[in-house]
Amino acid sequence: MPFMNTPNPTVRLKNAWRSSHPWIFQKLVEKPVPKPRPGEIVDVVDVDGQWIGRGFYNGHSRIAVRILETDFDVPVDAGWFSRKIADAVSLRRDVLKLDAVSDAWRVVHSEGDGLSGLVVDRYGDLIVVEFFAAGMFRHREWIYEALREQFPGCRFHSFADEHVQKQESFDFHGNTTTEAAVITEYGVKFRADPAGAHKTGFFADQRDNREWLSHRCAGQRVLDLCCNTGGFGVYAKVRGAEEVVGVDIDEDVISIAKGNAKLNDVKLKFVQADIFPWLRDAGNAKDLYDVVILDPAKMTRDREQVIAALKKYLDMNKLALGVVKPGGLFATFSCTGLVSEDRKASAISIMFTGLTVATLLGVPAGAWLGLEYGWRATFIWFGVPGLLLAALVFLLVREPRRGGFETTEAMAQVQLQPAESMWKQVRRLLGKPAKVTPFDLKEETHHDWRYLDGPNTAMLFTVVTDSSLRVLRTQSGPDMTAPENAGGGR
DSSP states (O other): OOOTTSOOOEEEBSSOOOOOSSEEEGGGBOOOSSOOOTTEEEEEEOTTOOEEEEEEEOTTSSEEEEEEEOOTTOOOSHHHHHHHHHHHHHIIIIISOGGGTBSEEEEEEGGGGTOTTEEEEEETTEEEEEEOSHHHHHTHHHHHHHHHHHSTTOEEEEEOOHHHHHHHTOOOOOOSOOOOEEEEETTEEEEEOTTSSSTTSOOGGGHHHHHHHHTTOTTOEEEEETOTTTHHHHHHHHTTOSEEEEEESOHHHHHHHHHHHHHTTOOOEEEESOHHHHHHHHHHTTOOEEEEEEOOOOSOSOGGGHHHHHHHHHHHHHHHHTTEEEEEEEEEOOOOTTSOHHHHHHHHHHHHHHHHHIIIIIHHHHHHHHHHHOHHHHHHHHHHHHHHHHHHHHHHSOOOOTTGGGSHHHHHHHHHSOHHHHHHHHHHHHOSOSEEEEETTTTEEEEEEEEEOSTTOEEEEEEEEOTTOOEEEEEEEEOTTSGGGSSOOO
């Protein structure tokens, strides 16, 4: 780490800098000689030598510089971290008054708090620190000391995802045996376990939704689908729900949910099951609920599966709606970022449109046919055309042969094709890459396509080719150059 009496290395940009964003990418930076270590604090000047700011430098990352300070007279040292973290805590405590609501809240939100590459969450006495940048990891002792000033006697759990360590060029295994914390949110208790397999086991982003919805559950029969660790269901029971049933396919989260119910001295019924057959059985049995909550995990992380995810999302919402009592409340959520907001809305609108049309037209028409011509007429008039249509589709619409590309003849043709021809096929399928990065020493070129995974996670799909454009491999991972990808999330 640089000392106060040691001047920082200088990094020069290739052009003038007029952006207020803290990230400066490699293509805009002249390679410094000597090269600073990943995460070292540097002074940044523009092409004319004008001082811009100081921050972390990383020659191995696509983000070459993360600007931290733009006042020339202010050094980035232990005192600087102390002041920045104190400001972040003051915002939560003094302005947002979060301590009056919960002892589980985000302390530092990366660029939002002027600390690019750092995310800190609080769970009672447990402070969870996640590193997204080599610079933050390199100066972690300053960070820990600043956090101790704000949370005396706190415990730490620190980690960095493997893909981040690879992209930022640092090695950190972290602690994996941290004891769980018990937090309180609007008077309701939950267990948060950052060392467990389910992140912290608790999602603070639904805090206000849980509180709002719980006050509409008093005396009601509540169904919490994809209940995870029981957030919505436990809230509902604490607020006076007559009965709460939680359903999830994961045995481990069901166990945590039971523990959360016990923490609050309430009794819920938890069922380990796939919600699709469970809802079908409940619907057939006319087992209806006053309040139904559906908060599934991500439907897909693959862009190729978006259509299938939309269908799945549509189906589960339709099934869930089928167990809502007339006049009841249905609360549905989605955190599948690959599905855009408009398409989520479209899926829901299609579902409700179909149900509306069936109710307004199908039911009265079927009833009239039954009264006028007997009950068999309804099946003849509606069933026979459906069967005929299915037969026509089967006979006239050809389904593409599956696995054709993997045949011996097809594979032989592919192997005979020149590398450039294969690369043209890749371009034709994926379109123009967003970025092309040559790695001369490795004799490789990385071609990047951007896509979204989750509401706050920008991703890159990368095709690696050699000098003759022969495809060597493909890979996928978070795009650390995207501003929305710097924080945490579900």
